[in-house]
Amino acid sequence: MTVTAIDYTGVFQALPGMVALLTPDLVYADANEEFLRMSRRTREQVVGRHLFEVFPDNPNNPAASGMRNLAASLERVRETGTRDAMALQRYDVEDPERPGEWEERYWSPVNAPVLGPDGKVAVLVHRVEEVTELIKARGGPTGGRTRVLEAELYTRARELQELNERLRQAHAREREVALALQEAMLPARRQMGHHRAAVRYRPAVGALNVCGDWYDLVDLVGGHRIGVAVGDVVGHGLAAAGVMGQLRSALSAASRVAAGPAEALNVLGRYAHVVDGAESATAVTTFIDFDAHTITYSSAGHPPPVLLHADGRLEFLDRATDPPLDARPDPVRRPEFRTTYTEGATLVLYTDGLVERRHEDIDTGLTRLADSLTRHRTDDPESLADAVLLELLPPGGATDDTALVIVRL
The missing domain is CATH 3.60.40.10 (PPM-type phosphatase domain)
Known part of the structure; x- marks a missing residue:
């Protein structure tokens, strides 16, 4: 199979993790099958709708801020054109089959930009790792706290990976500058x-x-x-x-x-x-x-x-x-x-x-x-x-x- 023959839409839908695409206005443009399955939403309930329309913060919990934090991260990516690895977030997700009932979910998101021909952000890639089971662990409060720490360590490790990638990219840009500098200054x-x-x-x-x-x-x-x-x-x-x-x-x-x-x-x-x-x-x-x-x-x-x-x-x-x-x-x-x-x-x-x-x-x-x-x-x-x-x-x-x-x- 040649590269031009690859069905990238099929690849996107088959990705093993939760991935969604949003417009710069934070409207869902697409979501893969795993995102829909784990969020228990249909395509019609997601695509074409605003972030807060699909996943509002729990009005019964004043401390609920997961979706607002996600929106802030997506807006930073939109404005800066750089990816953002968020800390572990707690979300209260409304049960689509029982309106008014909210499920406690823990997601670890990474948001990244896709630039258009004009160099501006055209699409926001929202990738999520579901870690709820790590948090809702068996074994009582002590076990639960241990799982929370494990999840936090996991998130920190992933953030370090993201940082290393940014440093690698910065080093590559610095090397390009260095090569141009060498060529310009040495005969x-x-x-x-x-x-x-x-x-x-x-x-x-x-x-x-x-x-x-x-x-x-x-x-x-x-x-x-x-x-x-x-x-x-x-x-x-x-x-x-x-x-x-x-x-x-x-x-x-x-x-x-x-x-x-x-x-x-x-x-x-x-x-x-x-x-x-x-x-x-x-x-x-x-x-x-x-x-x-x-x-x-x-x-x-x-x-x-x-x-x-x-x-x-x-x-x-x-x-x-x-x-x-x-x-x-x-x-x-x-x-x-x-x-x-x-x-x-x-x-x-x-x-x-x-x-x-x-x-x-x-x-x-x-x-x-x-x-x-x-x-x-x-x-x-x-x-x-x-x-x-x-x-x-x-x-x-x-x-x-x-x-x-x-x-x-």
Whole structure:
């Protein structure tokens, strides 16, 4: 049977629980067979009639409020467009065969909206679980109180399930925002003339698909030059990503007008000092001059880039290292250093999630990185990036975010 051939009207009528559909005006539009059976009503007595016309509150019991509570819940769903799981309700239901006689019933309702094409609530779904037998238990008052507690626990458990579902939906929406944020703020892998670059971005295990690490590749004014940078904001998720976006954008703009990477980091440090959440953020930026075959670099508390020379020699760019971005209340010019390379060399920038492990000296991680780069030095940047991540990140994922940029010079 195909999906289009399913008889959804038949499915609705065959549902094992009590389910009714109401209009936004609280008029019954339909009710399944179980709802009619358990409420002891015919279809004619329900469909087309208002909620209070079918189930009025008991006029002989001033404390009776079950139907008013139900109406309030349905109205909340109608106004907010979100489902509502009600606490266990006592209803006095009039016996349809003996008018004026009322039965004590206990129902556990959940009300949910169905939106129309205009985004407004078109139908209200009213699902009920009959728990009267749990309340009217044999064994006298004590047994009855025990059954009441059992029913209340059951209701609370179901409310927790509803809450978990809402949290799951909220998390899914947050993840969609995170993915859009990542796509908007981080540049895609790119081709720079005949120079190739590979980028990788791995959030920490359990985090959204966005984190506080960033990378950037920016064309620089004057000659055949680019700036390549990576940075790290403490934390994960949307808050860290927001700070990350601010710092990345600021460094990208500063790099376009700065005389060198140290000046760009000086500007970024002043900016980070007034950005909430930028505490202890780190960054390293490199200015590559393809005509002069030079790399000028400066680091603000970040692990050193690696220059893998064409002859296989490996060089850590660690001769211009300074404290993190906001470490000094008064700005002090940061150091920078220039090194040379020959065509075919590879520049590697990364964040600490690639090399740092708990209870392990960072030199151990740097040695692992050096070994991996050396063994795969002839690979193209994309293959090299995949090999490095495979060998350095734990199989189940890292507990810290990781960004990786590899440029073939």
